[in-house]
Amino acid sequence: MIADLEITRLREGGGKGFEKVFAFLRERLLAGSLRPGDRLIPERDLAAQLGVSRPILREALRALTVLGVVEIRDRVGTIVRRPDPSVLNDFFTFAFAQQSDVVDDVMQARIAIECQAVRLAAERATVSDFEKLQQALARIVETIDDPDGGSAADFDFHRTVVNTGKSETLIVLHNSLSGILMRSHRGRRELLQVFDSMKTYLIEDHRRIFDAIVGRDPEHAEKVLREHFAIGDDFRRRAAIGESEARSAS
Amino acid sequence: MIADLEITRLREGGGKGFEKVFAFLRERLLAGSLRPGDRLIPERDLAAQLGVSRPILREALRALTVLGVVEIRDRVGTIVRRPDPSVLNDFFTFAFAQQSDVVDDVMQARIAIECQAVRLAAERATVSDFEKLQQALARIVETIDDPDGGSAADFDFHRTVVNTGKSETLIVLHNSLSGILMRSHRGRRELLQVFDSMKTYLIEDHRRIFDAIVGRDPEHAEKVLREHFAIGDDFRRRAAIGESEARSAS
DNA sequence: GTATGTATTCTGGTATGACCAAGGTAAGAG
DNA sequence: CTCTTACCTTGGTCATACCAGAATACATAC
Numbered sequence: 271m272i273a274d275l276e277i278t279r280l281r282e283g284g285g286k287g288f289e290k291v292f293a294f295l296r297e298r299l300l301a302g303s304l305r306p307g308d309r310l311i312p313e314r315d316l317a318a319q320l321g322v323s324r325p326i327l328r329e330a331l332r333a334l335t336v337l338g339v340v341e342i343r344d345r346v347g348t349i350v351r352r353p354d355p356s357v358l359n360d361f362f363t364f365a366f367a368q369q370s371d372v373v374d375d376v377m378q379a380r381i382a383i384e385c386q387a388v389r390l391a392a393e394r395a396t397v398s399d400f401e402k403l404q405q406a407l408a409r410i411v412e413t414i415d416d417p418d419g420g421s422a423a424d425f426d427f428h429r430t431v432v433n434t435g436k437s438e439t440l441i442v443l444h445n446s447l448s449g450i451l452m453r454s455h456r457g458r459r460e461l462l463q464v465f466d467s468m469k470t471y472l473i474e475d476h477r478r479i480f481d482a483i484v485g486r487d488p489e490h491a492e493k494v495l496r497e498h499f500a501i502g503d504d505f506r507r508r509a510a511i512g513e514s515e516a517r518s519a520s
Numbered sequence: 521m522i523a524d525l526e527i528t529r530l531r532e533g534g535g536k537g538f539e540k541v542f543a544f545l546r547e548r549l550l551a552g553s554l555r556p557g558d559r560l561i562p563e564r565d566l567a568a569q570l571g572v573s574r575p576i577l578r579e580a581l582r583a584l585t586v587l588g589v590v591e592i593r594d595r596v597g598t599i600v601r602r603p604d605p606s607v608l609n610d611f612f613t614f615a616f617a618q619q620s621d622v623v624d625d626v627m628q629a630r631i632a633i634e635c636q637a638v639r640l641a642a643e644r645a646t647v648s649d650f651e652k653l654q655q656a657l658a659r660i661v662e663t664i665d666d667p668d669g670g671s672a673a674d675f676d677f678h679r680t681v682v683n684t685g686k687s688e689t690l691i692v693l694h695n696s697l698s699g700i701l702m703r704s705h706r707g708r709r710e711l712l713q714v715f716d717s718m719k720t721y722l723i724e725d726h727r728r729i730f731d732a733i734v735g736r737d738p739e740h741a742e743k744v745l746r747e748h749f750a751i752g753d754d755f756r757r758r759a760a761i762g763e764s765e766a767r768s769a770s
Numbered sequence: 771g772t773a774t775g776t777a778t779t780c781t782g783g784t785a786t787g788a789c790c791a792a793g794g795t796a797a798g799a800g
Numbered sequence: 801c802t803c804t805t806a807c808c809t810t811g812g813t814c815a816t817a818c819c820a821g822a823a824t825a826c827a828t829a830c
Contacts, residue, residue, distance in 0.1 A: 287813060288582070299614065312781060323814045325575040328783090332538070332579040333586040339614050345781050345822045353615035361611065364549060364589050365603035365692075372688065379689040382636030386628060438622065439629040443693065537784060562810060573785045578812090595793045595811050 291320050291330040299339055299350065310340070310348040336360065355442035362446045373451065380447045381499050384428060387435035387444065388479065388495045389488035399434040400484055406430045407480050414469050425452070427476055431495075434483065468505055475501065541570050541580040549589055549600065560590070560598040586610075608696040623701065630697045631749050633690050634678060638729065638745045639738035640685035649684040650734055656680045657730050664719050675702070677726055681745075684733065718755055725751070 298304040310316060317327040331348055334340045338354035391399070406427040413419035425448065432444045475498040482491035548554040560566060567577040581598055584590045588607040592598050641649070656677040663669035675698065682694045725748040732741035 314781085325578070325815095326813065328575070329579055329582040333582050336583040336586055337611060337614055342782070343822095344783070345820075347781070353611065355615070357611060358608075361587055361603065361607055364546075364587055365605070375687050375689045378636060378640065378685075378687045379633070379693060382632045382690065383629070386632030386635065390628065435628075437625050437628045439625045439697075440632065443629060447689075564810080575786095576784065592811070593793095595791075595809080597810070 287322055287326050288329050291322055291327055292333055294320065295330060295334060299334075304350050306350050306352040308350045310350070312347065355445065358442060358446040359449045362450050376447055376450050377499075380444065380451060381496070383440050383444045383447065384432060384499075385492045385495055387432040387437065387440045388483065388491045390435035390437055390440070391431055392483045392486055392488040392491045394436045395434045395483055395486075399430075402430050403427070403434065403480050403483065407476055410476055411473055414473060420472075424472070424476075431479065431483070471501060471505070537572055537576050538579050541572055541577055542583060544570060545580060545584060549584075554600050556600050556602040558600045560600070562597065605692040605695065608692065609699050612696050612700050626697055626700050627749075630694065630701060631746070633694045633697065634682060634749075635742045635745055637682040637685035637687065637690045637694065638733065638741045640687055640690070641681055642733045642736055642738040642741045644686050645684045645733055645736075649680075652680050653677070653684065653730050653733065657726055660726055661723055664723065670722075674722070674726075681729065681733070721751060721755070 295304075304310075311319075313324055313327055313331070317324045320327060331340060331342055335342055336357065338357040339351065340348050341351045342348050395403075406423070409423040410420070410427055413423045429444070429448070432441055435441070475494070478494045479491060479498065482494050545554075554560075561569075563574055563577055563581070567574045570577065581590065581592055585592055586607070588604040589601065590598050591601045645653075656673070659673040660670070660677055663673045679694070679698070682691055685691070725744070728744045729741060729748065732744050
C-alpha cells in the first residue's frame with residue numbers, strides 16, 4: 271500500500287519550503303492520487319524526494335493531521351485517512367471560545383440541525399431505531415432526579431434522534447455544536463431543581479417527539495421539537511430572572 | 521503586546537512533546553489568556569520555556585495555523601488571530617473531495633440551516649434588510665434567462681436571506697456548505713432550459729419567501745422555503761430522468 | 771514442517787546547533 | 801532634530817544524531 275509519489279519535477283515556483291510541501295500533498299489528496307488507507311513513504315525518503323528537510327516535512331504532515339486528512343502513527347508510518355469530522359469539533363471550539371455570548375447563537379444552529387434531522391428521522395427510522403429511541407427515552411425517565419445523569423440522558427436522546435436521521439453531515443455538525451454547548455454552558459440543567467414542573471415537561475416533550483417519529487409524521491415531529499426548544503428556552507429565561515431576583519434579595 | 525506565558529510548572533503528565541505543547545497552547549487560547557492580537561514570545565524562548573525543541577514547537581504552531589487560530593508572520597512573530605471561518609471551507613473541501621455522492625446529504629444540512637435562518641430573518645429583518653432582499657429578488661428576475669448569472673443571483677438571494685437571520689453561526693455554516701455545493705454540483709442550474717415552467721417557479725417561490733419575511737411570519741417563511749427546496753429537488757429529479765431518457769434514445 | 775523466541779531493521783519522535791534573510795530598532799552621522 | 805546605517809531579533813530552513821518501539825527476518829527448538 272506504499273504510495274510512491276512519483277515526484278514529477280515538482281515545480282519550484284510554488285512557494286518555499288513548508289508551503290511547497292503542503293501544497294503538493296494537498297493537491298495529491300484532493301486529486302485522489304493519495305487515497306484513504308494509503309501509506310506514505312517514510313518521512314526521510316519523502317523529505318528527500320520533496321527536497322526539504324524532515325522537520326519541514328513534519329510541519330506539513332502535522333498540519334494535515336489536524337485537518338484530519340492523514341494520521342501519523344508512531345513507528346508505523348503516515349497513512350491517509352478519510353477526513354475525520356472530529357476536527358470540526360476542534361475548530362468550532364476555537365472559533366467560539368472567545369466570545370461566550372455566542373452560545374445562544376450556536377443554539378440556533380443546533381435547533382436548525384435537529385429540526386431537519388427529526389424530519390428525516392420520521393421518514394427513515396427503522397425498527398432498530400425505534401428501540402434505541404425508546405431506550406434513550408427510558409433513560410431520561412430514570413435519571414429525571416439526577417442532574418448529572420439527566421443531562422447526559424437528555425443529550426443522548428437528542429443525539430439518537432439526529433443519528434436516526436441518517437444524514438452524515440447533520441450528525442457531524444450536531445456533534446460539533448453539541449460539544450460547544452456542553453463545554454460553554456455545562457450545567458444548564460442544574461436549574462432543574464428550581465422548577466418541579468420542568469420534570470414533567472422534559473419527559474412529556476421527549477415522549478411526544480418519540481411518538482411523532484414512530485408515527486412517521488415529519489411535520490409534527492419538527493413542530494414538537496421546536497416547541498420543546500422554545501419551552502426550554504423559556505424555562506432558562508425564568509430561571510435566570512429568578513436567580514437575579516434571589517441575588518438582589520440577598 | 522507580548523504575551524508572556526507565565527509557565528506554571530506545566531504538568532509533565534500531558535502527553536509527550538508535540539501533544540504537550542499543543543495542549544498547552546490550546547488551553548491558553550481557549551481559556552482566554554491568549555487573546556486575538558497578542559503576540560507570542562519568540563519561538564526559541566517559548567520552546568525553551570516549554571521544554572521542547574524548536575522544530576516541535578513549530579509543529580504545534582503550524583497546526584494552530586491551519587486551524588486559523590494563530591498567524592506566523594515571517595520575521596515578525598506569531599500572533600493570535602480570531603479564527604477564520606474560511607478554515608471550514610478548507611476542511612469541507614478535503615472532507616468531501618473523495619465522495620461526491622454526499623452532495624445530497626450536504627444539501628440536507630443546507631436546508632436545515634436556511635430554514636432556521638429564514639425564521640430568524642422574518643423576526644429580525646430591518647428595513648435595510650428588506651431592501652437588500654428586494655434587490656436580490658430583482659436580480660433573480662433580471663437574470664432569469666442567463667444560466668450563469670441566474671445561478672449567481674439565486675445563490676445570492678439565499679445568502680442574503682441567511683444574512684438577514686443575523687446568526688453568525690448559521691451564516692458561517694451556510695457559507696461553507698454552499699461552497700461545497702457550488703464546487704461539486706456547479707451548473708445544476710444549467711438544466712433550466714429544459715423546463716420553461718421552472719422560470720416562473722423560481723421567480724414566484726423567491727418572491728413568496730420575500731413576502732413571508734416582510735410579513736414577519738417565521739412559520740410561513742419556513743414552509744415556503746421548504747417547499748421551494750422540495751420543488752427544486754423534484755425538478756432536478758425529472759431533469760435527470762429526462763436526461764437519461766435522452767441518452768438512451770440517442 | 772511448524773512454532774517460538776531473538777536479533778536486526780525500519781520508522782516516527784525529538785533534540786541540537788547552525789545558517790540565512792529580512793523586519794525592527796537604536797546608535798551614529800548630518 | 802532628522803536621517804541613515806549597522807546591529808540584533810525573529811521566523812524559515814537544514815543537517816545530523818539519538819532513542820524507542822513496531823515490523824520483519826532469521827535462527828533455533830520441538
